[in-house]
Amino acid sequence: MSKLDGRCLCGAVSYTSDAEPLFCAVCHCRNCQRQTGTAFSIVVAVPEDRFEVTGELSEHVTIGEDHGQPTRRRFCSGCGSPIVTVSESAPGVAIIKAGTLDDPSWLEPQLEVWCESAQPWVPQDPERTRLDRHPPQPA
Ligand SMILES: [Zn+2]
Ligand SMILES: [Zn+2]
Known part of the structure; x- marks a missing residue:
């Protein structure tokens, strides 16, 4: 078993990865708030070619407000659990x-x-890097 094994709520979709995580982050954007129905997303990123899904995912595409690139949010159409996001603003990365x-x-x-759209009651941890918006584009 990999530490990156997971599944949706109904179990129709599962995934695994043998990669070491690239980063682990919290996202307070309005789209994550709406998609998850809660205050923020907790995400862990791996190389897309090391991320393996079993089962069928639906997709909703948004265009990033600041980077203008398509962001593909993939979810289980049976239970609605959000599973993974890929964005042309960060090619090759599965979030x-x-x-x-x-x-x-x-x-x-x-x-x-x-963090500019973080809900005001969410505590701010001074140990973590906090950005107002999207991380700077990789060169
Ligand atoms: Zn499901
Ligand atoms: Zn977000």
């Missing part, structure tokens, strides 16, 4: 919605993004 991991206990976010 897993980490609440779907079988074991999320090891997660340790280093970064918080879109």
Whole structure:
């Protein structure tokens, strides 16, 4: 079993990855708030070619407000669990919605993004890097 094994709520979709995570972050953007129905997303990123899904995912595409690139949010059409996001603003990276991991206990976010739309009651941890919006584009 990999620490990056996970599944949706109904079990129709599962996934695994043997990669070491690239980063672990919290996203306070309005789209994540709407998609998850809660205050923020907790995500863990891996190389897209090391991320393997079993089952069928539906997709909703948004265009990033600041980078103008398509962002593809993939979810289980049976139960609606958000599973993974890929964005042309970060090619080759699969951003897993980490609440779907079988074991999320090891997660340790280093970064918080879109803090300008963070809900005001969410505590701010001074130990973590906080960005107002999207991380700078990789060159
Ligand atoms: Zn499902
Ligand atoms: Zn977000």
